[in-house]
Amino acid sequence: MKILVVGATGNLGRQIVRRAIDEGHTVRCLVRNREKAQFLEQWGAQLFGGDLREPESFGPLLAEVEAVILAASALANRDARDKTNNIENVDDRGMRAFIDAMQGLPIERVVYTSLLRADEFAGIKMMAIKRAVEAHLERSGLPYTILRLAPFMQGLIPEYALPILEKKPVRVPRTPSPIAYLSTLDAAAFAVAACTAGGAKNATVEVSGPELWQTDAIIKLCDDLANHKQVPKVSLLSDGQKRLNAFLARMLNPNLIDLLQFSEAFATGKPYAADMEAAGAIFDIPATALTRVDPFLREYFAIIKRRLREKNYQEPKIKLPF
Numbered sequence: 001m002k003i004l005v006v007g008a009t010g011n012l013g014r015q016i017v018r019r020a021i022d023e024g025h026t027v028r029c030l031v032r033n034r035e036k037a038q039f040l041e042q043w044g045a046q047l048f049g050g051d052l053r054e055p056e057s058f059g060p061l062l063a064e065v066e067a068v069i070l071a072a073s074a075l076a077n078r079d080a081r082d083k084t085n086n087i088e089n090v091d092d093r094g095m096r097a098f099i100d101a102m103q104g105l106p107i108e109r110v111v112y113t114s115l116l117r118a119d120e121f122a123g124i125k126m127m128a129i130k131r132a133v134e135a136h137l138e139r140s141g142l143p144y145t146i147l148r149l150a151p152f153m154q155g156l157i158p159e160y161a162l163p164i165l166e167k168k169p170v171r172v173p174r175t176p177s178p179i180a181y182l183s184t185l186d187a188a189a190f191a192v193a194a195c196t197a198g199g200a201k202n203a204t205v206e207v208s209g210p211e212l213w214q215t216d217a218i219i220k221l222c223d224d225l226a227n228h229k230q231v232p233k234v235s236l237l238s239d240g241q242k243r244l245n246a247f248l249a250r251m252l253n254p255n256l257i258d259l260l261q262f263s264e265a266f267a268t269g270k271p272y273a274a275d276m277e278a279a280g281a282i283f284d285i286p287a288t289a290l291t292r293v294d295p296f297l298r299e300y301f302a303i304i305k306r307r308l309r310e311k312n313y314q315e316p317k318i319k320l321p322f
Contacts, residue, residue: 001108002026003195004065006052006098007072008045009037011154012113015188016069017045023192030061030072052094053084058101067195068102069111070095075126075259087258092129096136103140109201110144111194112137113187116206116272117265118148126262134204143201145194150208150272153181153293156218161300164222170234173267176215180208180273183291193283200282206274210290221294225301 003020007013008029017040020027027045031037034047041047050057052072062068074090095112102110114130121127137144163170190207194200219234266272276287 001195002028002064002066003192004028004030004061004068005045006030006068006070008040009033010071010073011152012184012187012191013071014040015184016071016191018043019185019188019192021045025192025195028061028065052090052098055097055101058098062102062105062107065105065107067109067111068107069113069191069195070098071113071191075262087126087129091126092133095133099133099137099140099142102142108143109195110137110140110142111191112144112146113191114146114148114204116148116150116208116274117270121265124261124265125258127265138202145197145200145202146204147187147190147194148204148206148274149187150182150274151179151266152184152187153209153291153296154184156181156222156293156297157300160218160222161225161297164219164226164228165301165304167228170219172215172219172234173263175267175269177266177268178212178214178271178273179266180210180212180271180276181293182207182209183296186285186290189285190279190283193285197283203282205279205282207279208272208274208276210276210287210292212271212273213293218293221297222301225297 003025005013005016005020005027008017008031013029017027017029021044029037029040029045029047030050030052031040031047032049032051034049037047048061050061072090072095074085074087077085099110112134114134115127118127118130118134122131134146137146160170162168186209187207190205194205276290280286
């Protein structure tokens with residue numbers, strides 16, 4: 001099958017490209033910067049220049065495509081110089097325009113990667129945009145599959161593992177939601193399978209990892225694996241700190257405002273988990289095959305410790321004042 005991946009250089013998109021190529025599909029990628037996307041070409045993908053903010057660039061890359069996976073997002077854009085690369089222009093208007101451009105073409109499946117519980121947070125811009133694009137795709141007449149994905153476990157590295165390794169404070173909300181973290185590799189497997197799964201046609205499917213994790217359990221596991229033999233520093237985010245963060249974001253990079261607001265969706269105490277037996281049956285991916293947080297973090301810490309040993313790293317000695 002000839003599959004077009006939109007958002008191919010992102011954390012999820014690159015895994016989708018690799019998975020699709022490994023399964024024998026012909027993969028075409030929409031990329032803004034060909035130089036930064038050379039690794040995709042080395043894997044065997046075809047690169048087509050384009051931008052979701054430029055509808056005139058859509059036509060050539062849609063020719064003869066059989067399936068499209070929409071995985072692009074500007075939520076994590078940290079380049080303050082590119083002021084138009086934001087969720088309004090990319091995730092909302094750009095994605096709608098791309099869906100419109102596909103109408104009338106013989107595309108067998110459009111797979112859209114949305115967010116778990118996207119329909120429950122109308123007051124959070126990113127969630128509202130995801131739900132609006134879902135509805136736009138549902139009304140388009142195109143054969144679709146919407147995947148509502150749980151947060152990715154790869155995000156645990158900068159959020160918990162690295163601060164604990166570096167003995168820095170871990171910042172958590174007062175009422176963190178338990179989350180069944182999903183590996184981007186597993187998310188990619190579901191996205192590629194959705195291109196052909198008959199039971200997923202014109203359906204919305206929720207996808208998560210196999211087990212719920214509480215924030216304090218994640219912190220404890222990272223601390224045990226770091227083996228620092230000290231209690232991790234945990235800082236609860238107060239309302240005042242949130243206001244300060246928002247002020248600084250406006251000053252430094254307005255795009256970060258949307259990211260800060262998005263994090264509030266995971267501070268309600270309500271769990272993020274899907275029925276993975278049901279999802280697995282649709283895509284023929286058993287829950288037992290999904291990546292689990294514990295071995296994922298253990299592998300990460302083992303790699304980091306090995307690299308530190310290879311560099312003969314030693315923690316700096318602290319001079320005592322007596």
